[in-house]
Amino acid sequence: MSPELINLIVQATGESLYMVGIAAALGTAFGLPLGVFLATSRKGELFAAPIANRLLGVVVNATRSTPFIILVVAIIPFTRLVAGTSIGSSAAIVPLTIASTPFIARLVEAAIREVDGGLIETASSFGASPLQIVFKVLIPEALPGLLLALTLAVVSLLGYSAMVGAVGGGGLGDLGIRYGYQRFMPEMMLAVVVVLIALVQIVQSAGDYLARRVNRRLRHH
Amino acid sequence: MNAHQSLAVGQPIGPTEAVSLAQVEPDAMVRFAGISKTYPAYRGKPGVNALQDIDFAIPRGSITGVIGRSGAGKSSLVRLINGLEKPTAGRVIVDDKDISALTGRELRLAQRSIGMIFQHFNLLSSRTAADNIALPLEIAGWTKTDIKARVAELLALVGIADKHDRYPKELSGGQKQRVGIARALATRPSVLLSDEATSALDPQTTRAILDLLANINRELGVTIVLITHEMSVVRQLAKEVVVLDAGSIVESGHVADIFTHPKHAITQTFLAEVIGDSLPVSLASRIVSAPSAGGQAVIRVQVRGAGAGDTVVARLARELGLDVALLSARIDEIGGQHVGSLTLGIPDGEGAVTRTLAWLSQYHFSAERLGYVA
Numbered sequence: 001m002s003p004e005l006i007n008l009i010v011q012a013t014g015e016s017l018y019m020v021g022i023a024a025a026l027g028t029a030f031g032l033p034l035g036v037f038l039a040t041s042r043k044g045e046l047f048a049a050p051i052a053n054r055l056l057g058v059v060v061n062a063t064r065s066t067p068f069i070i071l072v073v074a075i076i077p078f079t080r081l082v083a084g085t086s087i088g089s090s091a092a093i094v095p096l097t098i099a100s101t102p103f104i105a106r107l108v109e110a111a112i113r114e115v116d117g118g119l120i121e122t123a124s125s126f127g128a129s130p131l132q133i134v135f136k137v138l139i140p141e142a143l144p145g146l147l148l149a150l151t152l153a154v155v156s157l158l159g160y161s162a163m164v165g166a167v168g169g170g171g172l173g174d175l176g177i178r179y180g181y182q183r184f185m186p187e188m189m190l191a192v193v194v195v196l197i198a199l200v201q202i203v204q205s206a207g208d209y210l211a212r213r214v215n216r217r218l219r220h221h
Numbered sequence: 222m223n224a225h226q227s228l229a230v231g232q233p234i235g236p237t238e239a240v241s242l243a244q245v246e247p248d249a250m251v252r253f254a255g256i257s258k259t260y261p262a263y264r265g266k267p268g269v270n271a272l273q274d275i276d277f278a279i280p281r282g283s284i285t286g287v288i289g290r291s292g293a294g295k296s297s298l299v300r301l302i303n304g305l306e307k308p309t310a311g312r313v314i315v316d317d318k319d320i321s322a323l324t325g326r327e328l329r330l331a332q333r334s335i336g337m338i339f340q341h342f343n344l345l346s347s348r349t350a351a352d353n354i355a356l357p358l359e360i361a362g363w364t365k366t367d368i369k370a371r372v373a374e375l376l377a378l379v380g381i382a383d384k385h386d387r388y389p390k391e392l393s394g395g396q397k398q399r400v401g402i403a404r405a406l407a408t409r410p411s412v413l414l415s416d417e418a419t420s421a422l423d424p425q426t427t428r429a430i431l432d433l434l435a436n437i438n439r440e441l442g443v444t445i446v447l448i449t450h451e452m453s454v455v456r457q458l459a460k461e462v463v464v465l466d467a468g469s470i471v472e473s474g475h476v477a478d479i480f481t482h483p484k485h486a487i488t489q490t491f492l493a494e495v496i497g498d499s500l501p502v503s504l505a506s507r508i509v510s511a512p513s514a515g516g517q518a519v520i521r522v523q524v525r526g527a528g529a530g531d532t533v534v535a536r537l538a539r540e541l542g543l544d545v546a547l548l549s550a551r552i553d554e555i556g557g558q559h560v561g562s563l564t565l566g567i568p569d570g571e572g573a574v575t576r577t578l579a580w581l582s583q584y585h586f587s588a589e590r591l592g593y594v595a
Contacts, residue, residue, distance in 0.1 A: 116343070118339060118341060118343045119343055121305060121343070122337070122339065122343040123356070123360070124305060124332075125305060125332060125337040126332060126336070126337070126356075126357040126360060126404075126405075126407075126408065127328075127329035127330065127331075127332035127333045127357070127360060127361070128357075128360045129326075129329060129360075132360050136356065136359065136360070137345060140345065140347040140348070141345060141346060141347050143347065214347075
């Protein structure tokens with residue numbers, strides 16, 4: 001493969017990592033509090049707000065059931081508003097963040113719900129405020145689950161990022177489509193797939209390792 | 222017996238009298254006045270009356286057992302004391318504060334003076350023993366230096382100073398409960414609530430934990446409220462006992478009194494577990510309802526009180542001139558009182574059984590004829 005093509009792959013990998021990295025960070029920033037709220041706001045729970053819980057649940061489900069490529073196109077006006085443009089890697093971060101936030105929120109909700117309810121009662125019994133319970137009990141206890149959730153989110157984002165070529169987002173998926181498919185360069189397609197597989201492997205292994213390290217101290221069984 | 226204490230636990234008081242309670246019971250640590258707790262119907266499940274008309278006081282510095290079967294309302298009762306639940310009606314006064322009327326920050330401040338330990342320990346798996354004990358102190362806003370000193374003190378108090386850096390999964394059940402006790406005592410509470418704290422432990426560990434609680438009560442003067450379904454726990458540790466059934470108090474008073482003179486059927490059932498009221502199988506299977514020639518009548522005599530059972534068989538045999546057979550006996554000592562039963566075989570015929578029963582009743586023994594054996 002020519003140095004030019006290798007250069008293209010390196011550049012596309014950089015674009016993918018940039019989009020996925022920022023979108024994962026933003027998705028976590030929005031998804032973590034949203035997930036904690038979803039996990040603690042049903043009737044009788046810590047931040048009981050059943051109506052808000054129901055409404056947010058509907059919004060989250062609606063976002064998650066919209067196919068990503070349709071989401072990308074549908075929110076172009078919003079993307080332009082936020083990023084100043086609707087084209088390029090930076091613009092692609094907007095739909096990626098919007099897709100990953102509800103996904104992360106649901107995973108966070110599941111991880112937080114795994115925490116033994118007795119611990120919430122225990123902390124309440126010695127006078128912990130709801131926020132103290134979240135930061136001193138729920139999040140530390142759910143940490144292994146949260147790390148695995150984040151890993152899963154990053155892996156999914158790598159997949160989503162392949163579709164943002166549609167709005168000129170660049171990245172590995174875009175490269176694969178334009179060179180590998182449209183220009184009939186199977187070696188380019190193969191190279192893109194290999195890089196993507198390697199990235200997913202690295203992310204998954206790193207996430208598993210971190211979760212296991214935390215987990216080793218934690219679980220009873 | 223101290224007249225004041227019997228008043229404190231034994232006498233029901235109505236909600237209208239709650240105001241005058243302060244004069245009657247200056248030493249009550251926890252007072253329930255006209256408490257009812259109803260859980261409303263929810264999602265097709267009918268509402269539940271968990272507690273009704275609860276009026277009693279827990280003396281300051283006492284160890285009071287609350288015993289009842291599961292669903293009797295014990296957990297609701299204990300959660301009213303630390304404000305985790307609110308009564309539907311009535312008031313709960315803890316250390317002269319109406320905890321049932323407090324909310325938000327005021328409630329959280331009051332909760333710091335009420336510790337609680339749990340059946341399943343409820344330790345944070347992400348924190349070491351020391352950090353678990355530190356949690357209520359962090360929540361109360363103590364400085365790092367103060368927390369460190371206090372945690373070391375508490376670990377020594379509960380006898381696991383060497384487990385400082387261990388995570389819960391590396392500790393045995395008894396050690397976990399010790400961490401739970403240290404955590405509950407961290408903020409120097411005046412009341413310690415124990416919710417079935419030994420129910421998940423083996424008998425030997427249970428004994429050690431109960432001894433530790435007794436020491437804590439003696440040395441720190443902490444009032445302990447023990448929720449349990451095991452009479453043996455009440456017997457080993459408590460001085461006062463409250464028997465709950467279907468959300469109401471059916472009996473309350475000094476442990477020794479309740480054990481020697483149980484009035485309610487539920488109390489008797491709990492006592493039977495401790496004392497072992499049942500006959501040996503080999504004897505029980507031989508008992509028939511009709512007498513047979515040359516057989517014996519089987520009479521069970523209840524033994525209650527100091528030294529009560531010591532000489533009954535000898536005196537009965539001597540004074541009535543009967544060959545009394547001792548078929549089965551079980552006598553335990555609870556709070557200095559003998560509690561148990563003797564099962565006697567009395568030669569049938571010539572009115573021996575009638576004379577025996579009359580003799581026993583003359584000396585105030587409660588006795589019943591179970592049947593006959595050949």
